[in-house]
């Protein structure tokens with residue numbers, strides 16, 4: 001999971017209802033979500049929507065046309081009350097006894113996540129991490145084709161990685177503008193990250209995914225997300241420590257399995 005850097009004033013406002021609807025459930029419609037409601041979706045729910053989309057796309061590929069909320073929640077690893085609440089942000093409540101229409105739900109999530117068009121990606125810093133990202137084949141199919149690579153290492157310039165020749169750092173603004181890059185991924189040492197970021201912004205990039213352990217200064221309209229796997233490990237460590245404490249004061253119930 002990635003942590004959002006808080007330069008922009010996050011628009012996430014919690015909605016009133018704490019529980020997913022349980023009364024009369026209207027049928028799912030294919031209408032575009034209300035933009036006001038989209039703005040109000042909490043960040044954590046947005047991350048889960050991306051997971052539902054992956055699961056639903058796999059189900060659609062296998063020919064599924066409808067899916068029960070319990071089935072979707074189990075496949076996504078999210079408890080069913082949370083799933084129903086997440087989908088209610090899109091105006092999707094499913095149909096009692098039938099569940100959700102897979103293609104309709106896919107369309108709603110894609111529109112909400114802005115995935116109805118492709119977002120071209122540039123990776124800067126083609127070292128260990130940059131190589132892995134550039135070679136990863138899973139991005140294009142999800143709407144994020146990697147279309148430009150940059151580094152300062154003379155040995156790398158012009159060398160294709162994942163089929164794309166590496167360009168020089170100085171060419172970031174021109175190449176990004178020319179290729180219509182909208183997302184820049186920073187995988188350089190932290191000392192280089194700000195100047196890389198400035199060049200990406202100059203090239204018209206709208207979003208930055210920053211792996212370097214440094215806080216970036218950006219104009220108000222630029223979205224920045226920071227990825228820090230060490231933070232994720234620390235959170236896991238916290239849960240392991242907490243569980244060790246709980247084990248001494250509780251007894252397991254059922255088969256001990258939970259959905260996460």
Ligand SMILES: NC(=O)c1ccc[n+]([C@@H]2O[C@H](COP(=O)([O-])OP(=O)(O)OC[C@H]3O[C@@H](n4cnc5c(N)ncnc54)[C@H](O)[C@@H]3O)[C@@H](O)[C@H]2O)c1
Nearest residue numbers: 125126127128129151152187188189190192212227228229
């Ligand atoms: N967030 C995470 O979980 C996580 C995990 C791994 C690495 N990282 C970070 O990602 C970054 C890259 O790590 P790595 O192991 O791939 O490092 P690396 O040393 O293998 O690669 C860094 C690359 O950046 C290039 N570079 C240096 N200065 C540059 C500049 N000004 N412009 C463009 N390219 C430049 C280098 O030539 C090199 O190819 C580091 O900042 C590291 O701390 C973060």
